[in-house]
Amino acid sequence: MSYGDQYNKKIMDFFHKKTFSNKLSSRNALQATLTHNSCADKAFVQVVLGNDGLVQELHFDVNGCIVAVACANIFAEFALGKSAKELQAIEESVLIENEFGKAFQNSRRDCALLGSRCFTLCLKGRLQK
Amino acid sequence: MRKHFQSVKNKFNNSIVLFDNASTVQLPDVTIQAMTDFYYNENFPANGASYRLSEQSMAKIARCKEKVLQFLGTDDSRYQVIFCRNASDSVQAIANCFESRGEKLGDFFITNLEHNSVYKALRRLGRNKWMALVQLDVLNSSSQELLQKCEQGLEAAFLTMGSNIVGPVWDSDFKDLQACINNLILANTLVVIDSCQVIGHKKIDLNYLNPDMLFFSAHKFGGPNGIGALVVKNSCQFLPELKERLDVGSNAVAQIIGLEATIDFYNQNVDFQAIEQNTKTLVDSLVAFLKGFDFVELVTGRAGQVGQGSIVSFIPKGIPLHDFSWVLAENGVLTRSGTMCAELACKSLKIDGCVRISLFGYNNNDDLELFYKAFVKTVEFFKGKL
Numbered sequence: 001m002s003y004g005d006q007y008n009k010k011i012m013d014f015f016h017k018k019t020f021s022n023k024l025s026s027r028n029a030l031q032a033t034l035t036h037n038s039c040a041d042k043a044f045v046q047v048v049l050g051n052d053g054l055v056q057e058l059h060f061d062v063n064g065c066i067v068a069v070a071c072a073n074i075f076a077e078f079a080l081g082k083s084a085k086e087l088q089a090i091e092e093s094v095l096i097e098n099e100f101g102k103a104f105q106n107s108r109r110d111c112a113l114l115g116s117r118c119f120t121l122c123l124k125g126r127l128q129k
Numbered sequence: 130m131r132k133h134f135q136s137v138k139n140k141f142n143n144s145i146v147l148f149d150n151a152s153t154v155q156l157p158d159v160t161i162q163a164m165t166d167f168y169y170n171e172n173f174p175a176n177g178a179s180y181r182l183s184e185q186s187m188a189k190i191a192r193c194k195e196k197v198l199q200f201l202g203t204d205d206s207r208y209q210v211i212f213c214r215n216a217s218d219s220v221q222a223i224a225n226c227f228e229s230r231g232e233k234l235g236d237f238f239i240t241n242l243e244h245n246s247v248y249k250a251l252r253r254l255g256r257n258k259w260m261a262l263v264q265l266d267v268l269n270s271s272s273q274e275l276l277q278k279c280e281q282g283l284e285a286a287f288l289t290m291g292s293n294i295v296g297p298v299w300d301s302d303f304k305d306l307q308a309c310i311n312n313l314i315l316a317n318t319l320v321v322i323d324s325c326q327v328i329g330h331k332k333i334d335l336n337y338l339n340p341d342m343l344f345f346s347a348h349k350f351g352g353p354n355g356i357g358a359l360v361v362k363n364s365c366q367f368l369p370e371l372k373e374r375l376d377v378g379s380n381a382v383a384q385i386i387g388l389e390a391t392i393d394f395y396n397q398n399v400d401f402q403a404i405e406q407n408t409k410t411l412v413d414s415l416v417a418f419l420k421g422f423d424f425v426e427l428v429t430g431r432a433g434q435v436g437q438g439s440i441v442s443f444i445p446k447g448i449p450l451h452d453f454s455w456v457l458a459e460n461g462v463l464t465r466s467g468t469m470c471a472e473l474a475c476k477s478l479k480i481d482g483c484v485r486i487s488l489f490g491y492n493n494n495d496d497l498e499l500f501y502k503a504f505v506k507t508v509e510f511f512k513g514k515l
Contacts, residue, residue, distance in 0.1 A: 007452070012514050039451055040468040040482065063481060065451035111451070 072115025
């Protein structure tokens with residue numbers, strides 16, 4: 001991707017989405033924080049699983065670059081309503097790359113996966129990745 | 130100074146502006162040549178092998194140690210040089226010396242603008258309950274207050290000479306720092322100085338400062354990557370143990386030869402006063418330019434200072450930091466953004482991160498002109514997107 005592609009309409013639309021911006025108040029919410037090793041961008045995730053084991057509610061708060069925020073929203077949209085088993089089967093980078101039709105450069109790939117990695121951390125023990 | 134850095138010119142034929150010098154400074158031609166010559170013509174080990182050519186390598190290492198001491202305004206009657214990989218290597222070794230005592234230690238002082246190389250190594254000691262880490266607030270304390278705080282007896286004090294986010298921590302001639310070191314030593318505190326962000330920008334006089342130890346990484350002032358030095362007072366209790374920890378195995382001879390060439394370069398070509406004046410002129414222009422944009426928040430250092438030393442940091446409000454730097458880079462200007470491996474400093478400054486412009490002696494007005502154009506293009510790019 002060139003730097004222009006990185007900020008195309010689709011990415012910017014996902015960046016601006018507020019669907020998952022409300023913090024969850026449920027006592028059952030699992031939560032995790034993950035910091036990107038090299039750039040110190042941070043993701044905070046909350047997840048509520050239903051009795052059926054499906055992802056019922058989600059909150060993402062990514063303090064980071066546009067790619068990190070946009071891709072966290074992409075992943076969140078995908079994860080909502082899925083079971084741990086379904087999420088386990090998905091390769092997040094493929095999911096995100098399919099969404100854009102192009103691969104991110106290596107340095108941005110880690111940004112793109114920050115949210116989904118935080119999500120995996122949040123469900124540690126329930127999601128065997 | 131730029132004429133001595135063909136490597137700067139070669140990088141995209143002068144079309145790239147290097148404003149990320151606090152991370153790594155480019156090498157002067159003589160340093161690259163010295164290392165190339167060594168690999169082509171010598172590359173003999175300095176490990177005590179029984180042949181004359183190895184002895185030559187060992188002699189070169191000894192000669193470089195002497196030059197490091199001279200460069201820092203001292204000699205081997207007071208200090209010794211131990212080569213290591215970088216700042217983190219030095220601090221880890223010192224922390225390990227403390228840990229090997231196997232007993233609870235007294236409090237440690239660090240400035241609240243410390244880099245991770247110091248902060249994280251010492252935090253590990255603290256987490257293991259060997260000691261407590263006490264922050265010295267260099268941002269909001271007056272010189273007098275700092276002096277008073279340094280009168281107390283502590284186990285050790287790690288003081289940075291310059292922050293990699295806001296530049297100077299002490300007054301310009303380091304009188305404050307020297308006085309603090311003096312007080313700490315009188316109170317039997319071991320004093321370690323981080324000179325990474327100052328070396329190559331200002332003359333350092335170790336005999337004047339008189340700490341127990343000082344360390345630097347060569348890549349911060351035009352030396353090769355992977356080599357640094359921990360300079361230790363002859364009377365320091367840890368000297369033998371630090372030698373055992375750091376001065377073992379095969380030496381990085383080529384890097385040491387590169388470091389020597391860099392020091393020779395400074396001795397022959399660099400006038401520190403001229404560098405400081407050039408940097409000040411550039412920094413003043415940068416600050417004036419950035420103040421012209423409402424969305425730019427300049428990061429202020431000690432006593433509200435902005436744009437001191439060789440660093441100007443700012444927050445482009447409303448634009449994610451990494452994206453700002455990324456687009457700026459695509460327009461030819463390399464800066465750094467984020468926390469710059471200085472989370473403690475960011476916390477002290479009450480910021481999540483910033484975009485940092487860091488200059489070196491080879492930066493000039495042409496760089497500023499390119500930066501101004503790239504900055505405007507970057508702002509235009511994000512207009513309407515955010």
